[in-house]
Amino acid sequence: MQKQLQQAGYFYTSTPYQEAFDIDYPQENLEGEMYKYRCMSCKILTTEINGRLENHAQDCAYRIGRTSSTPQ
Numbered sequence: 001m002q003k004q005l006q007q008a009g010y011f012y013t014s015t016p017y018q019e020a021f022d023i024d025y026p027q028e029n030l031e032g033e034m035y036k037y038r039c040m041s042c043k044i045l046t047t048e049i050n051g052r053l054e055n056h057a058q059d060c061a062y063r064i065g066r067t068s069s070t071p072q
């Protein structure tokens, strides 16, 4: 699992697919869960979002902001 994360980071810095790997959203720490974070807008865990914009909730303010500024 750790190795997979490192590979994802490698892709992020060395390929033109930076938009596909999105970890720049505002996050908050889960209460009582020191190593768990979630998106502040849609409350989905970062481990479920996994760097993918489409894994945010469809009505997530961050996702909407990103998709409207980067037309596909």
Ligand SMILES: [Zn+2]
Residues within 6 Å of the ligand: 025, 039, 040, 041, 042, 043, 044, 056, 057, 060, 061, 062, 063
């Ligand atoms: Zn979100």
